[in-house]
Each structure stands twice: as structure tokens, then as C-alpha cells.
Amino acid sequence: MNGDSSARLIRHQLSKVGYEVYRSRLKEVFDVDGYWVPLNSNLVRSQTIHFQAEVLKIVDNKALREFLLLRTGDRCVELSEDGEGFEIDVTELDIKGYSGLELFFCDRSVSWLIYCSHEGTVTFAGEVLIAFMRERFADRPELIDPWFTTS
Numbered sequence: 001m002n003g004d005s006s007a008r009l010i011r012h013q014l015s016k017v018g019y020e021v022y023r024s025r026l027k028e029v030f031d032v033d034g035y036w037v038p039l040n041s042n043l044v045r046s047q048t049i050h051f052q053a054e055v056l057k058i059v060d061n062k063a064l065r066e067f068l069l070l071r072t073g074d075r076c077v078e079l080s081e082d083g084e085g086f087e088i089d090v091t092e093l094d095i096k097g098y099s100g101l102e103l104f105f106c107d108r109s110v111s112w113l114i115y116c117s118h119e120g121t122v123t124f125a126g127e128v129l130i131a132f133m134r135e136r137f138a139d140r141p142e143l144i145d146p147w148f149t150t151s
Contacts, residue, residue, distance in 0.1 A: 014085035025110040030125050049130045053120045055143045061096045067132050072107040079104040095122050
């Protein structure tokens with residue numbers, strides 16, 4: 001390697017123990033236990049923000065990655081329901097390219113969480129991330145938490 005950042009590992013697989021450590025921390029911090037049903041979670045609504053996956057645009061995904069790069073550095077953790085976990089480049093985080101598996105993304109300290117569900121929802125948790133998403137969708141407030149709107 002010549003020090004070129006493009007030569008670094010983009011995805012590094014976590015050991016089974018590493019995966020379980022992150023899952024345990026997600027339980028402690030965000031009440032994630034197995035499959036997560038954030039709309040029915042013990043977290044109060046102010047601790048999460050929800051979207052239908054289809055309303056998140058490619059530009060929202062790009063802005064999210066840029067925000068996370070500035071806020072938490074160039075690495076994050078990806079955990080899937082099949083027991084696999086990876087440390088990935090934040091530039092590879094893709095909430096639009098959902099594979100069908102339940103996916104959790106968080107930073108190494110588990111101060112924020114992004115959850116992509118097989119039901120076509122994306123949940124964001126963590127104070128800083130919620131503030132960013134509320135600001136990002138200030139001109140589209142009807143898309144935030146559509147399940148909690150009142151008629």
C-alpha cells in the first residue's frame with residue numbers, strides 16, 4: 001500500500017463476538033432486541049424519526065453520508081438480521097439500496113442508528129441524526145412520521 005485512501009478496506013467483516021457486542025449495545029441504547037419494531041418501541045417518539053423508504057431520494061442519501069462523514073468520521077457499522085456485521089466506509093452506506101434484510105447502521109460508539117426494515121420503512125435514532133433529518137425535511141414535513149399524523 002502506498003498510503004492512498006482508496007486502497008483501504010471498504011468492508012471489514014466483524015467477528016461473531018464483534019457482531020454480538022454491537023447488538024448488545026443497540027439493546028442498551030435504543031431498545032433493539034432481535035427484530036426491532038420502532039413504532040412500538042419503548043423509546044419515546046422524540047427519540048426516533050421514521051420515513052417510508054420510497055420518499056428518501058438519492059440526494060438525501062448523499063447528504064446523509066456527507067453529514068455522517070463530518071460528524072462521526074469515515075467508518076460506520078452495518079449489522080444484518082442474518083448475523084453478519086461489517087465495518088464499512090460511510091461513503092458506502094446506502095439506505096436506498098436496501099437488500100430485503102433488516103439492516104442496522106450505527107457509529108462505533110452507537111450514538112446514532114439507522115434501521116432499514118423489510119416493511120419499507122427507515123428509522124433514524126440519536127439526537128444529532130434526528131436533528132439533521134428534521135432539518136433536511138423541513139420543506140417536506142408531511143413525510144416525517146406519516147403514521148403519527150392527525151386528520
